[in-house]
Amino acid sequence: EVQLVESGGGLVQPGGSLRLSCAASGFTFSNYWMSWVRQAPGKGLEWVANIKQDGSEKYYVDSVKGRFTISRDNAKNSLYLQMNSLRAEDTAVYYCARDVAGYSSGWYRTFDYWGQGTLVTVSS
Amino acid sequence: DIQMTQSPSSLSASVGDRVTITCRASQSIRSYLNWYQQKPGKAPKLLIYAASSLQSGVPSRFSGSGSGTDFTLTISSLQPEDFATYYCQQSYSTPTFGPGTKVDIK
Numbered sequence: 219e220v221q222l223v224e225s226g227g228g229l230v231q232p233g234g235s236l237r238l239s240c241a242a243s244g245f246t247f248s249n250y251w252m253s254w255v256r257q258a259p260g261k262g263l264e265w266v267a268n269i270k271q272d273g274s275e276k277y278y279v280d281s282v283k284g285r286f287t288i289s290r291d292n293a294k295n296s297l298y299l300q301m302n303s304l305r306a307e308d309t310a311v312y313y314c315a316r317d318v319a320g321y322s323s324g325w326y327r328t329f330d331y332w333g334q335g336t337l338v339t340v341s342s
Numbered sequence: 343d344i345q346m347t348q349s350p351s352s353l354s355a356s357v358g359d360r361v362t363i364t365c366r367a368s369q370s371i372r373s374y375l376n377w378y379q380q381k382p383g384k385a386p387k388l389l390i391y392a393a394s395s396l397q398s399g400v401p402s403r404f405s406g407s408g409s410g411t412d413f414t415l416t417i418s419s420l421q422p423e424d425f426a427t428y429y430c431q432q433s434y435s436t437p438t439f440g441p442g443t444k445v446d447i448k
Binding site: 253255262263264265268277279313322323324325326327328329330331332333334335 | 372373374376378380384385386387391392394395397429431433436437438439440441442
């Protein structure tokens with residue numbers, strides 16, 4: 219069974235830092251792109267960042283570029299999100315998601331499994 | 343970035359109703375469109391990928407259609423467990439989500 223379990227959320231002051239972790243199990247972690255997706259309280263979903271299987275490619279939403287860093291440790295089946303210079307608008311539940319691509323009736327790319335999320339609150 | 347819109351933003355329906363949700367992309371995304379269901383306090387769940395492919399384990403009352411810029415999610419006969427918020431998401435370029443459609447009980 220595929221499982222993604224996030225941890226590391228909490229309350230942090232504006233300008234502070236936090237590192238989120240996502241522990242993966244039930245699949246060959248090193249074979250998949252992985253993503254972070256966040257959801258502010260009462261709001262919709264926003265993709266934050268993703269990382270290639272070997273960590274050689276990383277992409278970010280504009281609002282976090284230069285502040286957040288995605289990384290992974292395939293030996294530990296773990297995904298990370300280092301968040302620096304946090305702002306109030308970064309307050310959200312952060313989900314890790316498996317990022318899968320393939321061909322069905324056409325080419326596709328989707329988030330097929332999600333963790334339960336970890337809440338990050340940025341407030342003084 | 344590609345912008346996604348959904349209509350309606352919310353709807354009230356009864357068990358057994360046929361429900362249709364529309365998603366529109368700001369430019370062609372071919373069939374790179376996914377649909378997710380989210381219940382309060384829970385993670386999103388993939389329902390449909392590649393615009394019309396049903397994710398394994400998802401009931402067949404859910405279906406998707408469309409290509410290019412216009413897409414629909416249809417629930418053929420609404421069940422009590424289907425009351426939730428539904429999001430479309432494009433994966434043609436940097437992923438973006440629609441604002442969501444909340445389906446509640448009439």
